[in-house]
Amino acid sequence: MDIALAAYFEAEQAGCRAVIERCGVVFDEMAKRDLTASLDGLPTKYQTLADGVEAMGGIERAQAGCGGLDAGPRSRPLSPDRLDG
Numbered sequence: 001m002d003i004a005l006a007a008y009f010e011a012e013q014a015g016c017r018a019v020i021e022r023c024g025v026v027f028d029e030m031a032k033r034d035l036t037a038s039l040d041g042l043p044t045k046y047q048t049l050a051d052g053v054e055a056m057g058g059i060e061r062a063q064a065g066c067g068g069l070d071a072g073p074r075s076r077p078l079s080p081d082r083l084d085g
Contacts, residue, residue, distance in 0.1 A: 015043065019042060019043075019046055019049075022039060022042070023039065023049070023053075026038065026053060030053075030056065030057065030060070033060070033064075035057055035060050035061045035064060036057075037053075037057060038050070038053060038054055038057065039053045039054075
């Protein structure tokens, strides 16, 4: 029984490491403005994570389609003189 549990947990840890490595690659691609980066093909239990990454990519694609509008955390705050139009 102990051997079976140890093998199960080792497989789970290996799966988690693979997902973390994949996330690192995809996040790096997104940081470089690769709007096609996705986490497709992850195990079902990680679908929420994959959906979130896809949503972030969709936001970036929409912003790029609007002339590069950047309303994210890196954007500059609006100063009062920029509000007048």
